[in-house]
Amino acid sequence: MKKLITAPILSLPLLAASAAPAFAQTFNFDDSGVPFKDLGELLSQVLILLFAFAAILAFVFIVIGGIQWITAGGDKMAAQSARDRITAAVVGLVIVVAAFALTLIITTLLGVNIFSGEVQFDPPTGGDIFNPAP
Secondary structure (H helix, E strand, O other), X not given: OHHHHHHHHHHHHHXXXXXXXXXXXXXXXXXXXXXXXXXXXXXXXXHHHHHHHHHHHHHXXXXXXXXXXXXXXXXXXXXXXXXXXXXXXXXXHHHHHHHHHHHHHHHHHHOEEOOOOOOEEOOOOOEOOOOEOO
């Protein structure tokens, strides 16, 4: 067991001494075909698309549940299934709206505006988060 611990420790200086130096090179990357220039812009666009897609999907499920309820024709199981679908869609929509609101609150507190198409860092001036300046 002692050999397993001491062998790597003793060989580290030898490995460090025998390492060849690395020389930096410049590399010009053609970014004309890249749709985004930074990760913040990509995150902004992805979040906007996800929130919009989730809201549209919840609306579609509410409409499908409404159509199921109308066409249930007195069948209690079909009506219950439609009611469950509508309830799940409304809960999903509430979660999406809450996530959007939470994202806005967090970005406002941190001073980062990610929904403007580009990420801008605007830290709050004066005071702190809990006691903002008037």
